[in-house]
Amino acid sequence: MNNGKVRIYELSKELNLDNKDIKDLCEKLNIAVKSHSSTITESQAERVRTAATKYVPEKTVNESVAHEGDERAKDKLKQQILAIHHKQNLPYSASQSSRKESNSVLAEPPKLLAKPQAKSSNPPTSLSSSNPTQSQLKQPPKPTLETNSPAESVEKTVVERPTAAKPKLVSPPSRPQLVKAPARDAQKQASSKPVAPEEEIASPELKVATPEKTVNKAKAKIKSQPSLPKLQRPQPPKPVDEIKEEVAVTAVDEEVAEETEEFDLDSGVKKEKKLKLKRPDLPRKGKTADWEEEEEEESLDSAKAGKAKTANKAKRRPKPLVDDDDDDFDTELDSSLISTAVSLATARPARPKSLEKQPVAATANKVKKPTQKTEKAAKVDKRDRAVVTGPPESVVLSHNLTVRELADLLNTPETDIIKSLFFKGIAVNITQSLELETARAVAEELGVKVETPEIKSAAAKETEMLDAADLDNLQTRPPVVTIMGHVDHGKTTLLDSIRQSKVAQGEAGGITQHIGAYHVDIEHNGNQQQIVFLDTPGHEAFTAMRARGTRVTDIAILVVAADDGVQPQTREAISHAKAAEVPIIVAINKIDKPESNPERIKQELTELGLVAEDWGGDTIMVPVSALKGENLDNLLEMILLVAEIEELSANPDRLAKGTVIESNLDRARGPVATLLVQNGTLRVGDNIVAGSVFGKIRAMVGDRGNKVEAATPSFAVEVLGLNDVPEAGDEFDVYPTEKEARVVAEARAEQQRDSRLQQAMSSRRITLSSLSAQAQEGELKELNLILKADVHGSVEAILGSLQQLPQNEVQLRILLAAPGEVTETDVDLAAASGAVIIGFNTTLASGSRQAADREGVDIRQYNIIYKLLDDIQGAMEGLLDPEEVEEPLGQAQVRAVFPVGRGTVAGCYVQSGKMVRNAQMRVRRGNAVIYTGVMDSLKRVKEDAKEVNAGYECGIGSSKFNDWQEGDIIEAYEMVFKRRTLSVN
């Protein structure tokens, strides 16, 4: 209804008659109408309604509907015919014209294809069921909803599987899930949104190939499945204002119309209004002006439809939805309708991946080249949507994704993302994969909050080392044990004691610096058994390494000093072991000390969930003295006992695989790595790939410096022959042939290079851009560093610690961090970038010292991490601008005021400190400061004085202040510059 005017087609629906019938009636009643979209007055409409009660429509039943053989409601058929007529008309004629126009015959079928889907997805049951009006209303104005619609359309299509009986080709797909989630919430609600499985999305492609077949299939399916149209009812309405706005901008015309129709169908309310949004589906002759423009477009579109119906649609899309009943939008119904449109617009990403799987794309494949028009139209479409919707508030990023996927996720045109990356110095194309960090940077730049799924503890065992094939040939293997615990609780001493050697004595600063692996032979139950110990460092900076140690370990020994109790790293060790689901044995150490209190330790551990066996729990706790070697046998017994329970096994008769425990570049021997064999047997001559490093094992060295020919499961060996230094923590595999191994290594190296480059570029650019504002304000300082250390583990640990330093005012830039000697190249880099070189436990290659002297490069060498960190922090503080602070000098009281010339002088008594000529002074009267300025003159008796100390009288004057009063207090002070320390805020 519309300003007292009624359109013919509205009336036809209202009266459940064909437009033609209404036109006939009008003719009989002498009411002039041109077409179904013509309007008549309400009174004329009333006459038509009256006449219609007696009117018997001359209807011919369309064959295609007749096929359906649904004789249940003949009057319904009328509507169905109408619907089918419309539905098929458009695509058919479009494809016809396309055939005539071009050879791209395949361009059209997708629409047919899309239709059956759309149909099937929508609630057609209602069409064939009891409500004729509904069936009529269900006819979609255009079948091309999917053609240029992105993912959601596809999803929707798939989700809403064919359910109904007949008019499947007609019904537009409904989008209940889209309606639910207005744009910004779309991402958040992703989980609740039905997602079409890939294969289902792909199904349209298959159908494209054989449209008729598909249609038949769809029909068959539809017939066999009674449907539930009600389930697809549009969801909660959106605020009207918002709706209006979005509709006006996006003009999601046809989709809106279709949605509207569906809503009408289901709700049975306000159908006229919605129908107005709908494109009329009858042949258009003598249309009213309202329709002419669109009609014209449509004919044009039809003429080119063979290329892409989507193009037509997209072309029309920007056109605002102008209808004479705009003012009707404030109805509840229309709100719902628009909310559908909004969801479509917002939930639809710019160009979803799934778009490729849609009919059009599928067709494009066949036609070789998709029509430019389609693409262009799709772009226009995207732009429109982007304008309207914008990115969501937050997204969840869990893995690398392509530019296109990111664009989808962020609801942002791909071009914007490409542009953003370009400005970060990263040139990408739409299909290029982006690192998680890069994607995060882009998202954050768009103001989108990025959430990452909880990061799995580094300690978690990630890879199963056993394959199914190994199960037939499993043999017991020694347990791999990690000793963990707080600094100085006696880990190294314990291991040392067990090994009967003095490992602890050789350590710099008394701290274990990197993982070592040691084998211990023990007699157990009359058999010689072995335990492999991984010695992990205790300093908290080595958390990452400790986590890694846990990842390869079978049993964790938690050392707790009985005289110290549970400490932060004790807790941390427990959480690592728990994350890796590794059984824990507690060694309560230092029981030889008089102040030791094992029971207190048990109590503290109970609070952390480790309850001793003798306290009724299931955690084995063994009191030991590592220093005195007390009770160590018991501890080892317990380890073997737990190992037995764990049934540790591996298959030694296969090519080895395992984990790199440690690695470094040895000047004499080249890259060296300590490998823990976790399955199979590692042999000299094996072709190995560790991470992305290829190697042919030249030699293997055991933990006692002995040459080893083969290393069976659970054994750790140092290997030589790698062509580079692998990363500690990398897994390694042996390949049957060198060629195979090389190919794998090269592929991985390539991948890593790309990823590193991208990461480096993005982080660098991001740092620069995010810091540029501060730099402009002169607040930002940078300290460039080059870090060289003995092994990877140390590099990681130092980097981890450096990250902890506050960097809000001075930014640390690590230009290079790698294991190895400090080389001349490092010096060159430092000279070029004004960096300081930090060497940790490493030496200087020949020539680098001279180069450093020549270039004026500072090389600092350390072997204790605390010292290194202190120095770096000091250097950073040195870069801070000194702080200007007030330093009080003294206080004086005005006892008398003397006129001198034109001014006055205050006769004072210095109460504390001293008064200093030309110092700053503050004059207080009561609580108020009445003057702040410089003490221009200071006299002692009548003589000028530089300073007057406490307990003396003096005269104080200022050229700018004469208003002295008895009782005033003068505070003298000076401003001094003080070196600042780094603060967290």
Ligand SMILES: Nc1nc2c(ncn2[C@@H]2O[C@H](COP(=O)(O)OP(=O)(O)OP(=O)(O)O)[C@@H](O)[C@H]2O)c(=O)[nH]1
């Ligand atoms: N009295 C006594 N002292 C011990 C015992 N075990 C270790 N210590 C002493 O405790 C100190 C630290 O021992 P370490 O073995 O270096 O401790 P750690 O846990 O390996 O230390 P980090 O490597 O720094 O993590 C040394 O002085 C040891 O002699 C023990 O059972 N009894």
